[in-house]
Amino acid sequence: MSANPITLVIFGASGDLTxxxxxxxxxxxxxxxxxxxxxRIVGVSRTAFTDEAFREKLAPATKEFVKGEWSAESWTSFADRVHYIAGDAGAAGGLDALKADLDKAEGGTPGRRLYYLSVSPELYGPIATRLNESGMASPPSEEAWRRLVIEKPFGKDRATAKALNKTILQHFREEQVYRIDHYLGKETVQNILVFRFANTLFEPLWNNNFIDHVQITVSESVKVGSRGDYYDHSGVFRDMFQNHLLQLLTFVAMESPARFSAETLRNEKLKVFDAMPVYSAGEAAEHLVVGQYAGYRGEKGVAPDSRTPTFAAVEFSIDNWRWRGVPFFLRSGKAMKDRLSEVVIQFRCPPHLMFPLPPGQMLTCNRLSICVQPDESIHLDFQTKVPDRETMRLASSDMEFHYKTSYPDAPIPESYERLLQDAIAGDASLFMGSAEIERAWEIMDPLIAAAERSQPEEYAVGSDGAAGADAYLARSGRSWLSLCQHG
Ligand SMILES: NC(=O)c1ccc[n+]([C@@H]2O[C@H](COP(=O)([O-])OP(=O)(O)OC[C@H]3O[C@@H](n4cnc5c(N)ncnc54)[C@H](OP(=O)(O)O)[C@@H]3O)[C@@H](O)[C@H]2O)c1
Structure with a gap:
């Protein structure tokens, strides 16, 4: 007996993300x-395509962007699954043709449907509303299900995120909603949890007794490109901090969930956010450095007097027993030297060093670096004795794990593969819950407001971002670190 049909409906099917x-x-x-x-996969957008024309449009893009092999045979076999229905999903009656198609294809069986909103954010609420009005949001029986995947950005501040959650949750139950942060689909991000909670080695040290501070860097080498208009209204806080950087922070800082499930993971992430202060206006300004790359104001779509930050560095604290007193320094920017995502754990220095160091040499205290991209790897920096020297000499050595050498036959997949597979299987562990999104915005809102009041510091394209970020860390005798680049 064949299983009940599953349909993945992609709204925004003629768009870039699709x-x-x-x-x-x-x-x-x-x-x-x-x-x-x-x-079956059914694409929906307003532009008219036949199934054939839609497949023909997607074939060259797939060939270009697929992470892995492409062959005409496997494409033809896959393309049989792909269909297209034209419709204005936000308009009254705009889903009629889709509904008729789904009902016909399901033939009265309890069909299972995944609706993927790959459209501009203003349409998330209206499409959820239309789906419900058309009787397509609630599953008709226990065997059928309806799920809604929502792309980022989810709101532009706490108020809009709350309002969007309210609208969505009028039509879908929380457990039906899958909010995307594609960073969570990255193997190396998930590996942070495996590294921490499937090993005993580091967990006893993972606290304020042994860790001096944590750094999280997500830098892009690209400029805004053709997205100037979007970016100028968003900036680095909305584009990177509220989602990717804060999600990375929760993976580093959370307690071990009892099991790997959406509910337990979300609860633990939320506890981290709850322990993070929501800065007052004054505190936000004190804990923040903002920058803008040289030439940004001349980019297409960007206001000539724009103060939108393309770079920021922020200091956070987590006020709980584990992390009290350990600063978390986060930075992200565009047009920087490297495309890099890295978490660095800087351990405390030994309380006493019995080895004499040559004049001017500082001890490099243990560091652990988790490289999320591009060279997916883990580095542990520790001291070794330099052999055969007249006097005792110490030097840093790097113990390295690289995905590409340890798993040469398993290339790192595109994060959307993981997320799509999980959404089809009904596993929401790597998707964000409504409460954590709202709290993440609550934490970001004062920083965004403080950035709007400040003049961003200009930094050179291809640099490490605003020099003020270096000065900020230097005040506490620290500096920005990267072990990944050695990879
Ligand atoms: N592109 C990326 O790399 C990326 C990365 C992260 C997140 N996202 C998010 O993903 C979403 C889609 O991004 P995108 O870059 O693919 O945008 P896009 O290229 O502008 O595509 C938007 C799609 O929405 C369709 N659309 C617009 N109005 C519609 C309506 N009323 N009914 C049905 N379809 C409609 C458009 O097609 P028609 O004009 O034919 O209707 C088009 O297919 C956005 O929320 C974005 O923030 C994108």
Missing amino acids: ARKLIPSLYNLDRKGRLPDEL
Whole structure:
């Protein structure tokens, strides 16, 4: 007996994300035999396409963007699953054709449906509303299900995120909603949890007794490109901090959940956010450095007098027993020297060093670096004796693990593969809950407001960002670190 049909409906099917990420990821999952046989994919947007024309549009994009092999045979076999229905999903009656198609394809069986909102954020609420009005949000029976995947950005501050959650949750139950942060789909981000909670080695040291501070860097080498208009209204806080950097922080800082499930993970992440202060206006200004890359104001779509930060560095604290007194320094920017995402744990120095150091030499205290991208790896920096020297000499050595050498036959997949597979399987562990999103905005709102009041410092394209960020750390005798770049 064949299983009940599953349909993945992609709203925004003629758009960039569908062509560059969603379809290439689905194609790759199909090639690996990981899509259920009964899965159909139906694209929806306003532009008219036949099924054939839609497939023809997607084939070259998939070939270009797929992470892995592409072959005409496997594409043809995958493309059979792909269909297209034109419609204005935000308009009254705009989903009629889709509803008719789904009802016909399901043939009265309890069909299972995943609605993926890959449209501009203003349409998230209206489409959720239309789905409900058309009777497509609630599953008709226990065997059927309806899930809603929502792209980022989810709101632009706490108030808008709260309002969007309210709208969505009028039509779908929380457990039906899958809010995307594609960083959580990255293997190395998930590996932070494995590294911490499947090993005993580091967990006893993972606290304020042994850790001096934590740094999280997510830098991009690209400029705003063709997204100047979007970016100028967003800036680095909304684009990177509220989602990716804060999610990385929770993975580093959370307590071990009792099991790997959406509910337990979300609870632990929320506890971290709850222990983080919401800065007053004055505190926000004190804990923040903002920068803008040289030439940003001349980019297409950017206001000539824009003060939107393209770089920021922020100091956070987590006021609980584990982390009290350990600063978390986060920085992110565009047009920087490297494309890099890295977490550095700087351990405390030994309380007493019996080895004499040559004049001017400082001891490098233990560091652990988790490189999320591009060279997915872990580095542990420790002291060794330099052999065969007249006097005792110490030097730092790096113990390294690299995904590409340890797993040469398993290339790191596109994060959307993981997320799509999980959403189809009903595992929401790597998706964000409504409460944590709202709290993350609450933490960011005063920083965004403080940035709006400040004049960003200009930094050179291809640099490490605003020099003020170096000065900020130097005040406490620290500096920005990277072990990844050695990888
Ligand atoms: N692109 C990325 O790399 C990326 C990365 C992270 C997150 N995201 C998020 O993903 C979402 C989509 O981004 P995108 O870059 O793919 O945007 P996009 O290229 O502008 O695509 C938007 C899509 O929405 C469709 N659309 C617009 N109005 C519609 C309506 N009323 N009914 C049905 N379809 C409608 C458009 O097609 P028609 O004009 O034919 O209707 C188009 O297919 C956004 O929320 C974005 O923030 C994108």
